[in-house]
Amino acid sequence: MTESVFPESALEFGVFDWIEWSGAPAGEIFEHKLQIAEAADQAGFYAWHIAEHQGTPLSIDGSPSLVLSAAIQRTQKLRLGALTFCLPWYNPLRFYNEICMLDHMSGGRIELGVGRGVSPIESSYFGMKSIDESRERYRETLDIFLSACSSRTLNHEGKFFSYRDLDLYLKPQQRPYPPLWFPSSDRNSIEFTARHGYHTVLNTGAAEAGRLYAQYREVWTRHRNDPGRHNAHVAAPKLGKSQHVFVAGSDAEARRVGESAYQVWSGHLTHLTRKHGKPDLLNVSPQSPAAVTRLVAGSPASVTRELTQIVRESGINYLLLVFSFGDLAPERAVRSMELFVAEVMPALRLARK
Secondary structure (H helix, E strand, O other): OOOOOOOOOEEEEEEEEOOOOOOOOOOHHHHHHHHHHHHHHHHHOEEEEEEOOOEOOEEOOOHHHHHHHHHHHHHOOOOEOOOEEHHOOOOOOHHHHHHHHHHHHOOOOOOEEEEEEOOOHHHHHHHHHHHHHHHHHHHHHHHHHHHHHOOOEEEEOOOOOOOHHHHHHOOOOOOOOOOOOOOOOHHHHHHHHHHHHOOOEEEEOOOOOOOHHHHHHHHHHHHOOOOOOOOOOOOOOOOOEEEEEEEEOOOOHHHHHHHHHHHHHHHOOOOOHHHOOOOOOOOOOOOOHHHHHHHHEEHHHHHHHHHHHHHHOOOEEEEEEEOOOOOOOHHHHHHHHHHHHHHHHHHHHHOOO
C-alpha cells in the first residue's frame, strides 16, 4: 500500500442549484437563485455551482454561461461554475471562448465542471444517437479545450471537429485553465478523477462516499507526479458530497415543509424517465441513508448533529448544499440558509477539525 501524502484540508461549503422550474415566472426564478448566490457570497461559501439540463422541470438553466455571467456581476469573492457543462452539447470553439470570457469577467473565479451529461434523453435533443457517441464527443471537446488553453493557434483533426491554424486571442485568466471538476458515482469514475486530480462531488450515501474517497486518496497519491494530469495545477482536491438541507425553527416544521418540497424535486428529477417509459433506477426517498441525494431537515441542532455524522463518515472536505428545491417558497429557502450560516456552519467547522 502506498503511503498516503494526500493534502488534507479544512471543511469548506458550497451551494448547488438546479435552477428548478416552480411554476413562477422565469424571471422570478432566476432572481431568487441569484439572490441565493449573493447570500452565499456574503456568508463566505466557497462556490456556487449550477446544473445544465434541457426539457425537464428539474432545471430551466439551458445555458449556464448566461446565468454565471449574471452571478459574476452580483458577487465579489464567491467562486462560480456549472457542475457540469455537458460538453457533447457544445461546439468546442464556442465553449472554449465562453469559458475564457467568464474567467476574465469574474476576475478568475470560475470553477469548471465538465462531463458528458447523465441523461441520454437530453443528449438525444442534440442529435446524439448513443451513449458511446456522447462519450466520444465529450472526450474530443475536452481534448480541444485543453489544447487550446496551451497554444496560440488551434490545430485539431478529429472524428467530429476540425480546426486548422485558428488564431486564439483569448486565454483563461487562471492558468493553464480554471480548476476542473468531474462528478463521480462509482469506482470506475473515481479512478479517472483521482488519477487526474479533479475536484469531485458524490451523490451517494455517506458510507459509500467514505469507501470511494478512501480509494480516491490512494489513487491520487499513487499518481500525483504523473505527467499530463488534467488538474495538476490544483494542489488540494475538493472531495465533496451533495446534500439537500432544510433548516427551520423546529424538527416538526422542517420535516413537514422540507419533505414536501423534496418530493416535488424528486418528481422533477425522474420526470424524463417517466415521460419516456424508461426504468427509474434512482433512490430518492428523503429518509433513506443511501438516497441519491438525501434530505437533512430539522432544527439547527438536529441538522448539525446529522451533518456532523455524514461529514465524518464520508471523509469529505467539501459539503455541497442544496437550499432551494422543489416548490419550497423562496423566503423559506432564504431563511433556511440564514439559519444554516448562523448556527450550523460554525459547529460543522469545529467538528471537522
